[in-house]
Amino acid sequence: MENLNSFQFLLSTKIIFGKDQLNSLGDQLAEISAKKIMIVTDKGLIKAGIVDKVLDIIKRNNIDYYLYDEVIPNPRINVVDEAAAICKNENCNVLIAIGGGSAMDTTKGISVMATNEGSSYDYLDGRGESKKEISNDPLPIIAIPTTSGTGSEVSFYSVLTDPETKIKDSISSHKIYPVVAIIDPVLTKNLPSFITACTGLDVLGHALEAYTSTIENPMTDLFALEAIKIVFNSLAEAVNSGDIEARVNMSYASMLAGIAMSHCGATIPHALGCPLTGHCGMPHGLAVGILQIPMLEFNKEVLQDKVKNVLKYMDEDINNIDEGQYHTYLINKIKELMKKINIEEAVNKYVMDEKSIDLMSKDAIIHGCTLINPKKISIEDIINIYNEIG
Ligand SMILES: [Fe+2]
Known part of the structure; x- marks a missing residue:
């Protein structure tokens, strides 16, 4: 090759790809020593029966969990802060995101705010010099996408919206890469x-x-x-x-x-x-x-x-x-x-x-x-x- 430029490449997410690979979830939870899981999803996915498939595996493995189903499209910073407070209160040590980009963005925000001070607003890239550093390791995330679009399961961005200005901004850090992405296309089967x-x-x-x-x-x-x-x-x-x-x-x-x-x-x-x-x-x-x-x-x-x-x-x-x-x-x-x-x-x-x-x-x-x-x-x-x- 000619003129090959210098570059860096880091992807710290274990990718598990393929039909019915959701069944590997139990092993992955054991590997990261899940004690109590916060499941982050929305009511539509509960109704569609997708969340039940995950719950069955969690229950079979006798792991405690808290089901958070308040994910909204274009997640807002205040919603992330409220969910992170619940996560701390419930003493969850692992997060599972089930859904599309909004569920994964919300989960990444929660993972940061469950272990760090302040509001998710403080960690947004747009804060410039006043942006806070993520000093404590965020909680580990297992991402289970149910759409094929955002690629958020393999990205280190959490895209959040400020409800006042309606501006979308990101928390970006290699620390918020999901530890595992289980990409099971069967979960997208009934997508409209x-x-x-x-x-x-x-x-x-x-x-x-x-x-x-x-x-x-x-x-x-x-x-x-x-x-x-x-x-x-x-x-x-x-x-x-x-x-x-x-x-x-x-x-x-x-x-x-x-x-x-x-x-x-x-x-x-x-x-x-x-x-x-x-x-x-x-x-x-x-x-x-x-x-x-x-x-x-x-x-x-x-x-x-x-x-x-x-x-x-x-x-x-x-x-x-x-x-x-x-x-x-x-x-x-x-x-x-x-x-x-x-x-x-x-x-x-x-x-x-x-x-x-x-x-x-x-x-x-x-x-x-x-x-x-x-x-x-x-x-x-x-x-x-x-x-x-x-
Ligand atoms: Fe996009």
């Missing part, structure tokens, strides 16, 4: 098609943005390219037929993209997508998904080589296409995918007026992902992109 579509677009965003960010590295490029290829090959089938093998593929892609993004961050779709969720309520994956094309268009002149690499990795027949057309080719692939997963109608439900665009643009320009976009972006550019998709 719209959620499968949105979370799948999030995977595409993590992979494409990680690959094109200014801080990518040769190892994460491998993860990202493979994830992109799998999304184009399997997402439509997972959405439309719910085929279990397509779901297995999407769970794998989600994990790969999560590892890539955890190391190299994301770019303008996440920078502009997070405010879209915060101010307009658009689901995260949908927001990130519809911003992929504007991202490719905005960064066109600096992404020629990378777009070519993506198409080559996907085994697309590009021999007879002019180099100048590669960008359009990839954009058309994304448009085709969006059509196949039927998301157009959902997008039209969300109205962006001048006031919300003003607020969102101000949030987006200071978002961490803006800084690692391959081309410098101004607030005027951001306003233009919001107007374009609105």
